[in-house]
Amino acid sequence: MVASRGAANACPPTDKACPPPGDSSPQRRRRNAAETRQLLLAKARWRFARDGYAATTVRDIADDAGVNVALINRYFTSKEGLFEACLTTASSEVRRDADEMPSAGIAQAIAHRLAGANKSEDLPDALLLLLRSSGDERIDGLRRNVLQSVSEKLARAAADSQGNTEALLRAQIVLATSLGISVLRASTGVQPLASATAEELLAPLTDLVNVMLPPDQEKPGRS
Amino acid sequence: MVASRGAANACPPTDKACPPPGDSSPQRRRRNAAETRQLLLAKARWRFARDGYAATTVRDIADDAGVNVALINRYFTSKEGLFEACLTTASSEVRRDADEMPSAGIAQAIAHRLAGANKSEDLPDALLLLLRSSGDERIDGLRRNVLQSVSEKLARAAADSQGNTEALLRAQIVLATSLGISVLRASTGVQPLASATAEELLAPLTDLVNVMLPPDQEKPGRS
């Protein structure tokens, strides 16, 4: 708390001893630009999603990747460039996922994505990234665009007719639920939500999606 | 983007020209410890909730309050102490609000809180603060405790019988929805959610609460 003299910052936001997953790269050629670029991207994405932009230092990312800090500036020109690259890849993942969203079984898809039970497992990180800001206006615009179009796709996937404003609002509330669950799971250990499996999430989310994104035109009964 | 040489940080996370509300304090005695302490607390809470812990500088807060930076350390001993003070006040507000939650009309209460249409208006900030971390384990424990107990209260307010695990999970999902809506409204301008009024939020939230926190024992029908 009170360092003897002029302690600038005594808060490691994430335990250094908790590195991003997938640390064991079996055979990695010692010098391969494309490979280390991808590695930096993956580690950065994990840190940014978990700790936010400001709390993440480029040295942390470089250490996670096991390379020198200067490579970040070489491959991405700046910390902000790296963040933008992370956001771009995450955005396309989320967009693709929203495109593949089936009209039936939306809740199941969401549950599996949130629990990270899917093949990729890093989709929760992609969602979290959409809530992190670097402070740059242009990059924040990207975030807003993704969220907007995903919510529109979600609204259309349910009731594919008119661009009803309330349908869009409801879709954004479902999106807010997904984001909120991601945040709660990642940054607070609230139980039982934090360690709920996809199967356990499925039942509540099914009810939620059914009532918020009604496949038929008429609203559900409101007691 | 690329400052000529050794530019450390070129990212103002929040526009300096967008100061916290309630800037006009009509008559303020020039020297009043309790008053400036409260002022610092209010401005800090706004910044922390909006930009997060790491992206907020003590100089920003002091400038918002119109006082010298050193006063933060005088009254709160450190930046982290100030953050903890913010979190403590916000926690008690959220706890009190959860206590006053009526068994009927939960959705209405949530909608009004989220839209900031209530008297206090700063409850969305209190919710956002519960998602912000300084990296300190002890303070993060406070956050977790509040979220846990609020979700338990929420679960009991709906179905006040058994401490069913699934009921708790559902309550935490409702909490996640509230937090997600707060974040989306505060940090991304996604429309129509960002500028939805309490009245517009009411209908969807009523459906959501009715299905997620069933007042009766039997589950709603799942198609």
Added chain:
DNA sequence: ACCTCAAGTCAATGCTTGTTTACATATTGC
């Protein structure tokens, strides 16, 4: 085998940050 250039490292550099020390000034009890 060697030469070359990409891939990676090292050691500053200047800036920002949180914090503190020394100083100024208003307020209050007498």
Added chain:
DNA sequence: GCAATATGTAAACAAGCATTGACTTGAGGT
């Protein structure tokens, strides 16, 4: 009014930050 003290200010400190240019080192073509 006058000291005593609470309240606020200014300047400086040390550490950490992102960034950069000059350097080493390894892989691949000839």
